Amino acid sequence: MLTGHAPWVSCSTRDLVPDDRLPSWQRALSRTFVDVEVTVEQDRPWDGDLTADRLGVLQIATQEFGPGTVLRGARAVAADPRTHLLVRRQLEGTARLLQDGRTAELRPGDLAFLDARRPFRIVLPERQRARILMVPRALLRLEERQLHALTATVVDESAEGAAGLLLPLLDGLVDEVARAGSLRREQLARAVVDILATVALEQAGRPPEPADLWVRITESVRTRLGEPGLGPQTIADQHGISLRYLHQLFQRHDTTVGAWVRTRRLEAAHEELVHPATAHRPVAAVAVRWGFTSPSHFSRAFRDMYGMSPAQWRRAAGAVRAED
Incomplete structure (x- = not known):
């Protein structure tokens, strides 16, 4: 990356056999940044x-x-x-960053911060290119509440204030690092950190975006009710938030994660049991379809919620239709 010497890390998957690409890539990212898990769609080239x-x-x-x-x-x-901060400057293509209940949609020229001390997710819908700066949290001189307000928010050159002025300068300094000698590189690196601290402080002081996290989480969960392994940790990881914050969010709505998911599953099964198109489907199959791995557990939960067993509900609904 820097001219005149070999980079600390250099990795390319292009010359590897297909079975070695993903594990090699995951090791390279984890060594360079922080421990992460990488997934790809096997039927798409990458x-x-x-x-x-x-x-x-x-x-x-x-x-x-x-x-x-x-x-x-x-x-x-x-x-x-x-516990570093990762600063992502999108160069080509797009990226979606999720952390602390927010989503940052990055396009070329945009910048965003991620805190390695808390869960996050990066979704890359296409091949893209980005520059990533990694700096100790303490050097940005931000309080914890400011760091929470900073992550997964988009900074772009069109913004008013320091960010609009400093982002082009930041790019120039990073490019200059690649050409400078050893001593000069250290000086330029400190200047880069100072600019990042200024941008981060300004960004953290902006009012938060309207909160739609509850809607996004619950809509996402509704599409995954049939997954038996759908639990609080999976949901928290998907949305880039901590498990504790997820539980707090559901408590604000007077429920728990498990209770909310179980209720939605029972509601879906309740509707399917009496739908004409699925009247032939066994009760156990309906239970499995909506994420229940134990038919007996499904029957007990269904009876607790509706006052009758799934089979009784299906018969009762059928008798009503016959009378009509």
């Missing part, structure tokens, strides 16, 4: 290229990858002690 250099407290990387998803879940956060 490849990845990564170069990275360390310059004192600053790390600069250029990454080309996609389509695919990069997840840092709660287990990875607990196992990996690195």
